[in-house]
Amino acid sequence: EAGVTQFPSHSVIEKGQTVTLRCDPISGHDNLYWYRRVMGKEIKFLLHFVKESKQDESGMPNNRFLAERTGGTYSTLKVQPAELEDSGVYFCASSQDNQGPGREKLFFGSGTQLSVL
């Protein structure tokens, strides 16, 4: 079974440019999450999809970030325009809601290392 895949693995862009990250969750996983880890610090929650619906986007930093999950399959996270402080590793994770809310274990992708210069 394929795991969570993310593309690209690395992205280097200049301030003001646009970058789109993609995540393909494990097949059959309705829950999809985006997280960000900056400078080796804590892993911060960005948002959560259940199928194609955004259930919680309380962690999105500002309106320069836009996440979509059309059709409830893969998801994209677009940053436009990118700022220096957006640099970090963006992780996608998915889970299968078969243990009840608040008990799912997350499967993480390898992440996208974003560097904004």
Add this chain to the structure above:
Amino acid sequence: GQQVMQIPQYQHVQEGEDFTTYCNSSTTLSNIQWYKQRPGGHPVFLIQLVKSGEVKKQKRLTFQFGEAKKNSSLHITATQTTDVGTYFCAIHKGEYGNKLVFGAGTILRVKS
């Protein structure tokens, strides 16, 4: 802000020594999860604790959930170089309880 405190931030041990990381919450938790992230890697689920006072073991790793379900610990006996990485605790928050919030993590380095 952070809703679970994790300490220490960093620990450097000699191979063979033990290691412990702790997580504390001001509120009672329904459960707590632990993840490990190797350098350059991604977080990998280790275990979930649900019951008050629960203790689970995975080889040299021992996980505990406090009686009041407000704290948890991960203890590694006789560390090996393969144990290096960052260990995170994580708790569920949010209206639907399925927003996973991570502690700051404890970075473990092992000297051989």
